[in-house]
Amino acid sequence: MSATFAKAGSWDTLEPKLSPFILETLATLGFSEMTPVQASAIPLFMKNKDVVIEAVTGSGKTLSFVIPIIEKLTRKKRLAKNEIGAIVITPTRELAQQISSVFSIFLKDPSLPKHALIIGGTTTLHDDIAEFKELGPDILIGTPGRLRDLLIGKGSEKSVVNTKELEILVLDEADRLLDMGFSQTLDNIITHLPKQRRTGLFSATMTDSISEIVRVGLRNPVKVVVKVEDIISKDEQRTPLTLDIGCIVCEPHQKLAQLIRIINREKTTKKCIVYYATCACVDYFYKILTKLSQLKGISIHSLHGKMDTKRRTATYQSFINLPTTSKALLLCTDVAARGLDMPDVDFIIQMDPPQDPKVFSHRCGRTARAGKKGKAILLLVKGREEVYVDFLKIRKIPVRLLSYILSDNSNTIVTQDTIDEENDSLLKQVQDIVLADRDLHDKVVCDKHLN
Numbered sequence: 001m002s003a004t005f006a007k008a009g010s011w012d013t014l015e016p017k018l019s020p021f022i023l024e025t026l027a028t029l030g031f032s033e034m035t036p037v038q039a040s041a042i043p044l045f046m047k048n049k050d051v052v053i054e055a056v057t058g059s060g061k062t063l064s065f066v067i068p069i070i071e072k073l074t075r076k077k078r079l080a081k082n083e084i085g086a087i088v089i090t091p092t093r094e095l096a097q098q099i100s101s102v103f104s105i106f107l108k109d110p111s112l113p114k115h116a117l118i119i120g121g122t123t124t125l126h127d128d129i130a131e132f133k134e135l136g137p138d139i140l141i142g143t144p145g146r147l148r149d150l151l152i153g154k155g156s157e158k159s160v161v162n163t164k165e166l167e168i169l170v171l172d173e174a175d176r177l178l179d180m181g182f183s184q185t186l187d188n189i190i191t192h193l194p195k196q197r198r199t200g201l202f203s204a205t206m207t208d209s210i211s212e213i214v215r216v217g218l219r220n221p222v223k224v225v226v227k228v229e230d231i232i233s234k235d236e237q238r239t240p241l242t243l244d245i246g247c248i249v250c251e252p253h254q255k256l257a258q259l260i261r262i263i264n265r266e267k268t269t270k271k272c273i274v275y276y277a278t279c280a281c282v283d284y285f286y287k288i289l290t291k292l293s294q295l296k297g298i299s300i301h302s303l304h305g306k307m308d309t310k311r312r313t314a315t316y317q318s319f320i321n322l323p324t325t326s327k328a329l330l331l332c333t334d335v336a337a338r339g340l341d342m343p344d345v346d347f348i349i350q351m352d353p354p355q356d357p358k359v360f361s362h363r364c365g366r367t368a369r370a371g372k373k374g375k376a377i378l379l380l381v382k383g384r385e386e387v388y389v390d391f392l393k394i395r396k397i398p399v400r401l402l403s404y405i406l407s408d409n410s411n412t413i414v415t416q417d418t419i420d421e422e423n424d425s426l427l428k429q430v431q432d433i434v435l436a437d438r439d440l441h442d443k444v445v446c447d448k449h450l451n
């Protein structure tokens with residue numbers, strides 16, 4: 001995959017200058033230049049401005065706050081063991097884990113600030129407090145509920161965290177945090193923190209819903225919108241230029257056949273993410289797809305919010321750590337739509353349009369990251385296609401309506417008859433799988449894709 005990342009100057013042009021250990025780490029990562037969002041956000045943060053940053057998926061927002069946090073805390077006097085200097089809040093555990101691993105790359109030397117992951121799930125609040133006391137982290141990265149409990153205390157568990165030296169608060173995927181109903185929890189956290197701090201909100205899709213958090217949590221923020229412009233049409237767009245988005249229109253009962261066709265015909269595809277609307281759909285289709293002869297040899301994984309945390313982490317880790325040579329599918333809900341930076345994902349399939357239109361660009365944005373190429377396909381039910389495509393275009397998301405000749409590397413024209421034949425044989429297999437599995441048989445879910 002070729003990378004055509006927009007570059008915005010070398011790191012050593014930043015003022016104030018970055019510490020040598022940060023520059024060395026960036027060089028080790030092979031990041032010779034900043035991305036536009038990094039070139040805009042880092043100096044603002046370093047000059048003590050509050051920021052609201054909106055930039056397309058995969059444009060490098062994470063380092064736009066990770067670097068200023070590390071830089072600021074390294075320059076500061078050493079914090080006491082119970083004091084913290086920065087907090088990063090994310091809507092999901094996976095995203096918090098990912099951000100924590102980015103901090104780990106920079107903070108290897110024991111003399112540097114320490115960071116801790118506060119996400120609950122596998123640990124109790126009591127465990128987190130004990131770990132905090134032992135490690136004395138300077139940076140906390142976590143999800144809202146457990147972070148609030150650790151910072152403020154809950155029931156008989158009293159907080160041991162001193163926030164008076166806090167320098168930076170970051171809300172990553174800020175609009176999602178609010179959409180998920182964390183507004184009260186965030187208010188509790190914000191009012192508990194010192195006013196003399198810098199706050200940054202980051203997302204690829206800012207909405208009006210963030211205005212309340214801006215009002216209570218930020219002071220004269222600088223808003224930065226990093227735009228992407230198509231070089232040929234000069235049109236502004238809200239998705240990466242390297243992302244090719246298509247849409248296939250079919251009957252509900254043809255969706256499964258379409259999915260198999262896309263997966264099998266896209267010979268170059270390595271890792272593909274398939275989005276479903278509900279956790280039940282993911283479970284159901286995981287059972288079906290893992291047994292279909294057409295997908296033999298493809299490593300299939302599933303991820304959704306109703307899985308227990310251990311399984312969720314294990315699935316996620318095994319998907320991202322797969323060797324680049326394997327072809328793999330991740331079936332998931334929107335729990336994996338935002339922020340996750342999964343290497344080598346080059347194809348996204350959306351079995352249904354998301355309920356929240358903003359999610360569309362986040363789902364697609366799991367591919368075509370950092371200037372690499374990627375494809376995304378949405379399956380739409382006949383009759384709604386034009387409205388939906390117009391709707392995306394209004395939101396500056398360029399979509400092509402694809403015909404059945406879809407991505408056919410062998411250049412064979414796929415006709416309606418071929419589709420019907422493939423579909424019949426598939427449905428027969430699905431019926432057999434369902435009949436042989438009592439569990440599946442009892443669950444008449446997701447049948448809109450099958451009947």
Ligand SMILES: Nc1ncnc2c1ncn2[C@@H]1O[C@H](COP(=O)(O)OP(=O)(O)OP(=O)(O)O)[C@@H](O)[C@H]1O
Pocket residue numbers: 005030031032033034035038055056057058059060061062063203204338339340341365366369370
């Ligand atoms: N300056 C750089 N040069 C090259 N690659 C970079 C640079 N900065 C970040 N990257 C890489 O780009 C990818 C996307 O970065 P990141 O995850 O921060 O995107 P994002 O803007 O937060 O996306 P999303 O909106 O989906 O959360 C990562 O793999 C990251 O390592």
